[in-house]
Amino acid sequence: MLSGHYDIVIIGAGVVGCAIARELSKYKLTVAVLEAENDVSMGASRANSGIVHSGYDAKPGTAMARLNVMGCAMYGKMCDELGVAYKRTGSMTVAWDERGERMLQELLGQGVANGVPDIAILSGDEARELEPLLSKDVTAALYAPSCGITNPFQLTIALYENASENGAEFFFNAAVKKISKSGDVFEISAGDTQYHSKYIINAAGIHADEIARLAGDDSFSIVPRVGEYILMDKDALLVTRPLFQTPSAMGKGVLVAPTVDNNIYIGPTARDTTDKGVYETTAEGFLKLRELARMTVEAIDTRKQITGFAGLRAVSGEDDFIIRDFGGMIHAAGICSPGLTSAPAIAQEVRDILSGMTELIEKEEWTAKRIPIPKFESMSDDERSRLIYENPAFGHVVCRCETVTEGEIVEAIRRGARTLDGIKRRVRTGMGRCQGGFCAPRIMEIIARETGLAMTEILKDGEGSNMVVAPTR
Numbered sequence: 001m002l003s004g005h006y007d008i009v010i011i012g013a014g015v016v017g018c019a020i021a022r023e024l025s026k027y028k029l030t031v032a033v034l035e036a037e038n039d040v041s042m043g044a045s046r047a048n049s050g051i052v053h054s055g056y057d058a059k060p061g062t063a064m065a066r067l068n069v070m071g072c073a074m075y076g077k078m079c080d081e082l083g084v085a086y087k088r089t090g091s092m093t094v095a096w097d098e099r100g101e102r103m104l105q106e107l108l109g110q111g112v113a114n115g116v117p118d119i120a121i122l123s124g125d126e127a128r129e130l131e132p133l134l135s136k137d138v139t140a141a142l143y144a145p146s147c148g149i150t151n152p153f154q155l156t157i158a159l160y161e162n163a164s165e166n167g168a169e170f171f172f173n174a175a176v177k178k179i180s181k182s183g184d185v186f187e188i189s190a191g192d193t194q195y196h197s198k199y200i201i202n203a204a205g206i207h208a209d210e211i212a213r214l215a216g217d218d219s220f221s222i223v224p225r226v227g228e229y230i231l232m233d234k235d236a237l238l239v240t241r242p243l244f245q246t247p248s249a250m251g252k253g254v255l256v257a258p259t260v261d262n263n264i265y266i267g268p269t270a271r272d273t274t275d276k277g278v279y280e281t282t283a284e285g286f287l288k289l290r291e292l293a294r295m296t297v298e299a300i301d302t303r304k305q306i307t308g309f310a311g312l313r314a315v316s317g318e319d320d321f322i323i324r325d326f327g328g329m330i331h332a333a334g335i336c337s338p339g340l341t342s343a344p345a346i347a348q349e350v351r352d353i354l355s356g357m358t359e360l361i362e363k364e365e366w367t368a369k370r371i372p373i374p375k376f377e378s379m380s381d382d383e384r385s386r387l388i389y390e391n392p393a394f395g396h397v398v399c400r401c402e403t404v405t406e407g408e409i410v411e412a413i414r415r416g417a418r419t420l421d422g423i424k425r426r427v428r429t430g431m432g433r434c435q436g437g438f439c440a441p442r443i444m445e446i447i448a449r450e451t452g453l454a455m456t457e458i459l460k461d462g463e464g465s466n467m468v469v470a471p472t473r
């Protein structure tokens with residue numbers, strides 16, 4: 001069996017694990033990140049609303065409320081450093097009647113208590129001035145100007161790349177199966193390797209309760225809560241900011257919202273499940289979403305749907321994030337929404353807990369900036385010409401829906417992408433109307449050429465999702 005020795009082992013490479021890896025890479029520590037899947041951002045961090053919440057939803061006094069507002073305030077600088085798209089759009093939560101308006105007043109009170117800047121209640125007409133297509137039945141809206149939108153998987157990938165550049169080591173297909181302790185050193189078995197570390201950070205998403213139990217902590221459990229989405233084509237562009245409906249005990253309510261890449265989506269639904277491995281969408285879920293979306297925007301044309309997807313929220317019984325130490329294992333668990341928003345603040349919280357256990361010494365050199373992959377689609381003609389002159393592969397458009405070039409695909413592969421969806425999450429191939437129907441075979445050829453993988457070895461996404469099984473002739 002192989003072995004590796006580190007100061008810290010982080011389990012899970014979602015947005016939380018990667019944000020923690022980046023934060024800890026600022027210090028003189030050896031950090032390993034163990035990820036069960038073959039890439040980063042394979043759990044909740046790839047299938048969520050991508051909203052940087054302002055922070056009025058969480059109960060005042062909770063870690064969730066505090067880290068949400070802190071995280072939201074950190075987004076502009078973080079995304080700028082990492083070259084990740086982020087727009088501070090503001091959001092509205094809408095009501096249609098007195099009951100809803102009372103709820104908006106409660107949310108306003110929570111927002112003020114949580115320190116959310118500049119939130120205010122608008123009348124229906126004031127709200128429609130900002131969002132003209134908002135339903136005429138909307139009578140009031142809670143406006144939160146600090147809310148924003150981002151691309152959750154591109155952020156996770158950027159955090160990973162930057163943490164790696166600063167020395168954190170990532171290991172994929174490394175599912176942690178066993179944890180034991182010898183003296184004050186953890187022994188962590190993942191795949192065919194035994195990792196040793198003094199501290200573990202548990203950032204395993206919906207599996208964080210299982211990781212805790214491996215270390216002898218059964219103080220919490222995680223219930224997955226499915227959220228289904230409808231994603232619409234770019235020509236359905238209708239609204240300019242996230243439009244929430246009043247929340248319930250199950251979540252923040254169904255949204256009609258833009259993505260940073262100018263699609264519109266509707267979602268998420270909220271349904272508890274016992275199965276941690278099922279990401280299915282359902283006809284019932286879609287029907288419900290269409291019906292609810294029309295209450296917010298009557299004119300929404302749901303025939304513009306190009307795909308659907310589902311994510312699993314990691315809901316614990318504690319009604320708050322679980323960020324605490326258990327004998328050298330620091331949990332970052334139960335990180336349901338607003339976990340994407342809170343991730344940079346959670347990383348600092350974990351760092352602070354760790355600094356109470358061991359001395360953290362800053363490195364003399366640490367690189368905050370990450371150079372993103374050039375985005376051909378949003379370049380001017382002059383920029384495009386220059387890029388093609390330097391590298392002709394940028395003159396060859398492979399994904400026509402999203403105008404993604406061979407140069408971008410090759411760069412994604414160079415940075416570690418090996419699957420069709422890994423490339424898709426990095427450069428948006430297959431994200432458009434045809435959903436990869438036309439470009440997938442061409443991208444497979446590029447993966448095979450660049451990596452030496454046989455066509456039969458190329459995966460769509462996780463292990464076992466081979467695109468083709470054998471030549472037909």
Ligand SMILES: Cc1cc2nc3c(=O)[nH]c(=O)nc-3n(C[C@H](O)[C@H](O)[C@H](O)COP(=O)(O)OP(=O)(O)OC[C@H]3O[C@@H](n4cnc5c(N)ncnc54)[C@H](O)[C@@H]3O)c2cc1C
Nearest residue numbers: 012014016036043044045048049051176205227339340341
């Ligand atoms: C439907 C939905 C909508 C949401 N909307 C928003 C939103 O708009 N804004 C917001 O702020 N938040 C939102 N969230 C919450 C946000 O997505 C999550 O809080 C965040 O992605 C959690 O990140 P994570 O890293 O903790 O978990 P994950 O991204 O799930 O990562 C956990 C990782 O651990 C790995 N892992 C698990 N077990 C093991 C093991 N044994 N060994 C090694 N690795 C393991 C998994 O493979 C996975 O990659 C939403 C969530 C959902 C599901």
